Amino acid sequence: MIFRKKHLTSIDAGHYKNTADQQTEVMPVPAVVKISMSENIGAPCKPLVKKGDYVKKGQLIGDTDAFLSVPIHSSVSGTVLGIETMRSAMGGNDTYVVIESDGKQEEEETTAPVIEDQPAFIKAMRASGLVGLGGASFPSWVKFNPKNLVDIDTLIVNGAECEPFITSDHRTMLEDAQDVLDGAQAMMKWLQAENGYIAIENNKQNAIDKFNKMIVEQGIKNLHVFPLQARYPKGAERVLIYEVTGKQCDAGVLPAALGVIVSNITSTAFMGKYLKTGKPLTWKRLTVDGDAVANPKNVLVPIGASVHDVIEFCGGYKKEPRKILMGGPMMGRAIYSDEQTILKANNAILAFSAEQAAIPEETACINCGRCHEACPFDLLPTKFADAYQHKDVQALRDLQVMQCMECGSCSYVCPAHRPLAFMNKLGKAMVKEADKNARK
Numbered sequence: 001m002i003f004r005k006k007h008l009t010s011i012d013a014g015h016y017k018n019t020a021d022q023q024t025e026v027m028p029v030p031a032v033v034k035i036s037m038s039e040n041i042g043a044p045c046k047p048l049v050k051k052g053d054y055v056k057k058g059q060l061i062g063d064t065d066a067f068l069s070v071p072i073h074s075s076v077s078g079t080v081l082g083i084e085t086m087r088s089a090m091g092g093n094d095t096y097v098v099i100e101s102d103g104k105q106e107e108e109e110t111t112a113p114v115i116e117d118q119p120a121f122i123k124a125m126r127a128s129g130l131v132g133l134g135g136a137s138f139p140s141w142v143k144f145n146p147k148n149l150v151d152i153d154t155l156i157v158n159g160a161e162c163e164p165f166i167t168s169d170h171r172t173m174l175e176d177a178q179d180v181l182d183g184a185q186a187m188m189k190w191l192q193a194e195n196g197y198i199a200i201e202n203n204k205q206n207a208i209d210k211f212n213k214m215i216v217e218q219g220i221k222n223l224h225v226f227p228l229q230a231r232y233p234k235g236a237e238r239v240l241i242y243e244v245t246g247k248q249c250d251a252g253v254l255p256a257a258l259g260v261i262v263s264n265i266t267s268t269a270f271m272g273k274y275l276k277t278g279k280p281l282t283w284k285r286l287t288v289d290g291d292a293v294a295n296p297k298n299v300l301v302p303i304g305a306s307v308h309d310v311i312e313f314c315g316g317y318k319k320e321p322r323k324i325l326m327g328g329p330m331m332g333r334a335i336y337s338d339e340q341t342i343l344k345a346n347n348a349i350l351a352f353s354a355e356q357a358a359i360p361e362e363t364a365c366i367n368c369g370r371c372h373e374a375c376p377f378d379l380l381p382t383k384f385a386d387a388y389q390h391k392d393v394q395a396l397r398d399l400q401v402m403q404c405m406e407c408g409s410c411s412y413v414c415p416a417h418r419p420l421a422f423m424n425k426l427g428k429a430m431v432k433e434a435d436k437n438a439r440k
Ligand code: SF4
Pocket: 374, 375, 376, 377, 379, 380, 381, 403, 404, 405, 406, 407, 408, 409, 410, 411, 420, 421, 424
């Protein structure tokens, strides 16, 4: 496909950044955490502990030899109550290590990793347990170890955070700015990337100003702030690459093939901190908001804490929650119970009342073309919907449904309230299934 525009189409999905000015609060250690062994895209980990074992905060509790994986560490000190299987937010039956906290937070001893070359950097990145923290949960060490390493010339640190409500990345920029710079410089060094950009939407002027000042004061060369329009979905990886570099990244093409690596800003800050301390990923900053939450705020939470415990820390529910999302309102995932537990890649918990979660009744398409107009990639959501409803796999292929990134912009602008992005998702699944069957 061809990206024909100078700036890809974006929409005003509202900002609702209610918690942007609030300092992050640290949640007390909950009585019990349930840590999923499926924290990343790829292979799940195998538990390395058993019922009755004592574990320290930061201790390795899960790992696997499978390629696409990262290790998992305990977020608390305490005793392993058992290994459980539970239905996850993604719908699968996942394995969880259940730990009763002793409240002492006794920590595994760590030292800063010694990095002398690129393989050592990659080894440290894997050992840290880092996955894409913007929601993608892709193992970071795999992303930073592309086959064509010599071709990588650009690092983009993604501080766009374009989903409404979410401000956790913004707080990372304000509260952990030095870690962001340290992480970005280390990444650039070991990628041997000549150009580095911290891409930030222009509704976060205080973050833009802060980084510009620090970069000048610290004499950092080749790392620049790249302001973006505060529109949705500027933070989507393929959109961001085009905005910053002008390079077109089609679905299925790795950014590395274009010489670019994109790193979420919170992932970058984590790496900056890890290289100084050796402390693995066990706690996560996330935004808790929505009209059903008594005191919306940004919270630092232990991975494996229940959504219920996190919301209790925010004053509990002030209204009956009808819909609870992990992630933002455009691309987040609705969960069936607040007993679900926090994953590494969670960046928000949003709880909405029936009033705010109400979905207007779908009506007939009026052929207004707004869905097409709203699509960053010039796709044809109405045609996808027709092809999906007729189960026409070839038409879905011809229309390039696989280019759809399920951003939800088309559904958002549709006056007939058609669930277009959802139909695209089902259409993509139909094509994948047909391809799988053809391979068989
Ligand atoms: S969901 Fe897909 S078709 Fe709809 S606007 Fe986003 S990329 Fe385009």
